[in-house]
Amino acid sequence: MIARRLGILGGTFDPIHCGHVDAALAAETALGLTETLAVVSHIPPHRTQPVASAFHRFAMVALVVSGRPRWRASDLELQTMEPSYTSSTLDRLRGAGYLPTELFFILGADAFAEIESWKDYPSIFDRAHFAVVSRPGFRATDLPRRLPALASRMIAVSHVAVASGSTSIFLIDAPTANVSATAIRQRRATGQSIEGLVPRLVQEHIDRHGLYVNSPQDANAPGVRANPAAGRLHGKD
Numbered sequence: 367m368i369a370r371r372l373g374i375l376g377g378t379f380d381p382i383h384c385g386h387v388d389a390a391l392a393a394e395t396a397l398g399l400t401e402t403l404a405v406v407s408h409i410p411p412h413r414t415q416p417v418a419s420a421f422h423r424f425a426m427v428a429l430v431v432s433g434r435p436r437w438r439a440s441d442l443e444l445q446t447m448e449p450s451y452t453s454s455t456l457d458r459l460r461g462a463g464y465l466p467t468e469l470f471f472i473l474g475a476d477a478f479a480e481i482e483s484w485k486d487y488p489s490i491f492d493r494a495h496f497a498v499v500s501r502p503g504f505r506a507t508d509l510p511r512r513l514p515a516l517a518s519r520m521i522a523v524s525h526v527a528v529a530s531g532s533t534s535i536f537l538i539d540a541p542t543a544n545v546s547a548t549a550i551r552q553r554r555a556t557g558q559s560i561e562g563l564v565p566r567l568v569q570e571h572i573d574r575h576g577l578y579v580n581s582p583q584d585a586n587a588p589g590v591r592a593n594p595a596a597g598r599l600h601g602k603d
Contacts (some may be wrong), residue, residue, distance in 0.1 A: 370468045371603055373402035373497065374459070376443070376452060379423045380416040381572060382430055383550060383564045385474075385501070390437070391499040392540035393472045396523045399443035402472075407450035411485070418553060418577050421446050429567040440455035456493040466533050474542070475506040476479045479513065480536075491519060496535045503545040506537040554578035561562035 375390045375522070404427045411454060416423060424441060431437035442458060443450040452471065459469060468529055478498045481487060500506045502559045510517035520535045545563045553560050555578060560569060572578065 370401070370464070371397060371398040371399045371470060371563050372459070372464060372468055373397070373453070373470045373504050374405060374494070375402060375451075375493045376405040376407060378407050378410055378456065378547070379404070379427050381423070381426050381564055381568055381577070382548050383545050383547060383568075384562070385545045387430060387528060387565060388540070388542035389471055389474060392499045392538050392542065393510050393536075394436075395471065396538045396540070397468060397470055397495075397497055400436065402431075402434075402437045403440045404437065405441075405442055406444055408444045408446065409449045411449035411451060422571070422577060425482060426568045427570055429571060432567070433594060442532045443485040449487045453484070453493060456490070457464045460493065466494050467531065470497045470536075471495065472497045472556060473498065473539075474499055474501040475509060476501045476504045477574070478506075478509060479504070481513070481516075481575060485558070488516075491516075491533055491535065497538060498535060499538045499540055500544060501542055505539055507539050509535075509537060521523070539553050551578045 372391050373390060373393050375386060377386065379386065386404075390404070393399060394402055406420065406424045406427055410416070417428075424439060424444065428439040431439050439590075443455060448454065456466075456469060456471065460466065473496070475498050478496070480489075484490060486493075497511065498506045507522050511519050516535060520537055522537045543563070550560050552574065553563075560572070564572070
């Protein structure tokens with residue numbers, strides 16, 4: 367019997383972009399994930415509220431997973447009006463019958479560098495494995511130096527990792543697109559192309575529904591950037 371390995375990619379996905387997809391694919395390959403769940407957040411506790419509606423954000427995620435039989439879009443966090451804390455989502459999955467060692471929470475190395483500010487730190491590491499993927503300019507394998515208190519729990523992955531009986535922090539150095547949702551919204555607001563920054567079906571959805579064309583908070587930002595700080599993968603906590 368093949369052990370369950372559920373990857374969890376969470377975020378506002380405003381919109382979901384190629385960096386998200388790259389990170390999920392890297393984790394899937396490195397950790398042998400049997401399924402990947404893209405969880406659309408409802409109320410990010412430490413970020414501005416999403417520009418696109420929950421309907422459109424979920425629809426874009428559903429389009430991305432439609433061609434991948436082992437990926438699913440999840441409205442788990444959209445079903446509640448509570449802030450979308452990762453620890454609460456992991457608790458709900460545990461209530462659905464998953465063991466902590468069957469869960470692999472996927473996020474970018476830049477977002478993980480701020481993990482000490484997350485709700486239920488450090489006990490959150492007992493709720494799931496963490497799969498931390500490099501972002502442009504921010505290598506996952508640099509994290510032991512940045513977060514020495516967690517270094518003993520970190521495992522650099524150079525091939526398909528075999529999870530132990532306890533939860534770990536897997537560090538995955540892999541290329542991910544240098545793009546951010548902020549830069550995408552800004553480009554749309556200023557009439558620039560977003561081709562190649564988001565999957566094709568997502569771009570078609572954005573164009574069809576006229577999303578992000580009137581987004582003053584992004585249009586007034588400094589020049590278009592696609593840097594790792596602006597493009598944190600799952601920075602909602």
